[in-house]
Amino acid sequence: MSSPRFHFVVYGATSFVGQILSRYLYGRHGVGGAVQWAIAGRSSAKLQELRSSLGEGAAELPILLAEASDEVALKALCDSTRVVVFTVGPYALYGSPLVKICAETGTDYCDLTGEVQWIRRMIEAHEPAARKSGARIVHCCGFDSIPSDLGVHYLQAEAQRRFGAPCTRVKLRIRKLRGGFSGGTVASLMNVMREIGEDPALRKVMADPYSIVPGGSNGKPRQPEVMFAQYDAEVGSWLAPFVMAGINTRVVQRSNALKGEAYGRDFQYDEAMMTGAGFKGRLTATGVALGLGGFVAAAAIPPSRWLLESYVVPKPGEGPTPEQQEKGSYDFRFYGRTAAGQTLKVKVTGDRDPGYGSTGKMLGEAAACLALDRPKSALAGGFWTPATALGDALIERLQLHAGLGFEVLA
Known part of the structure; x- marks a missing residue:
């Protein structure tokens, strides 16, 4: 051959x-x-x-x-x-x-x-x-899901080197995210909402943090999830939901399973965006959560989904300009904690528009x-x-x- x-x-x-x-x-x-x-x-x-x-x-x-x-x-x-x-x-x-x-x-x-x-x-x-x-x-x-998946991989390797044990609790807190959406990304999201409309049972699959893990959620711990504005004292910031968390967290959990639960059988992982401390941070987090929730709700209903696709979101083939891509960047912070309470923090950064x-x-x-x-x-x-x-x-x-x-x- x-x-x-x-x-x-x-x-x-x-x-x-x-x-x-x-x-x-x-x-x-x-x-x-x-x-x-x-x-x-x-x-x-x-x-x-x-x-x-x-x-x-x-x-x-x-x-x-x-x-x-x-x-x-x-x-x-x-x-x-x-x-x-x-x-x-x-x-x-x-x-x-x-x-x-x-x-x-x-x-x-x-x-x-x-x-x-x-x-x-x-x-x-x-x-x-x-x-x-x-x-x-x-x-x-x-962008979904290399920074998340390799960021956790990198943190866990360092945890093993330092502590001889994995971090059984890891959280990603996004410090900076500058970029735009393309029509192709939006089309994928709209198609997911269309599929859920045609098959309501799919909602359970999408909500399951172990949906692509061999063996499913059998015996696995409940996973944390930032659904609305909340304060994280460890990072000193208010948090807002991160739109890509629904795929990134699933990929990270699959990696743990394929590695023979090297991150721990009780491994927990979540992702959220940092919006700052104080009233301004809380207000921003609330605005992001409400905006994201409103968009998802509108995308779930056929008439409003049609309006979004026709007049609001970019069309397939459209997206950030080369100049906008050049100016984009992101800064991810991973906070890990072992079962014994030892802590570790790592950073993953990128120098362009994250999605493109x-x-x-x-x-x-x-x-x-x-x-x-x-x-x-x-x-x-x-x-x-x-x-x-x-x-x-x-x-x-x-x-x-x-x-x-x-x-x-x-």
Whole structure:
């Protein structure tokens, strides 16, 4: 059997994030060098336009064509590469055939989905095939959930080094978050609300912090969750709900399970945004909580969801400008405590708009890490998380090339 031609292929390269990712990969690896990559999608004209926008040096960048629903074309694409990077959301609408083919052919896969209900369906449907073929499927390789998942991984490694024990209670407190939303992200959220409307039982899945953990919540502790404005004395700040907590906390819990409960069987984890101390901090936290709750309530009702999609939120293909992406940044603080009461604090930072400028770099390094740093002999087939599949190797790449910082504070 011949070796695949490419290290990785970006499928959906003309999507909003796909274009950001392609520009990053071109700047990082060029064309025709040691790392062989290609762009793919369904429109030859759009792919050629993207290639031309990269510059004259990209003229030889390979283009592959495949419809997202054409399993024959997807198999040919998978046969050509070690890793497929998929960037087209909503993933529940467009991603299932590709995950199926990757699992069956042994082709590694990564994406930036935050659709926990879809991840659960893919695990249930295709994990046996992935284990048999050797395909490593790694969801959530963007802002959700690399900073959270690798931040906890990094903290726990330091806890083991210092204390010889894990932190059984970890909380993420977001000190700074500057960035915007794209139409693709909003479309994914709206599709989740649409699915819940069609299947009310899905509410229970979305509310379960162990929804993608092998074995579910059996015997697991109740998880803390910031639902409204509340004060955290340890960090000296009021807190507001964090919109990405619903996926990040699930991924972190799955990492703990896949690591054999290395963080502890009674491990607890939650995420929230810091809004400051005093009355102003409380007012801000209350405003954020009410605004987020109002948006979710409106998105759950078909007429108001239509109004939001038509007149309020960005359309698919729209998002932050390059200048806005450049000015964005984030600062995550992780507070850990062992069962014996020992404490640890670490920081994870990013230098671009979190969901786009930074996500493009994170996704690019995750794909390269999976293709180049993690041979099949080092990681078996199956559905993994960023921490369990890529771990320290990805942290090193992110610090060297992607503008992320990981630092122990106390």
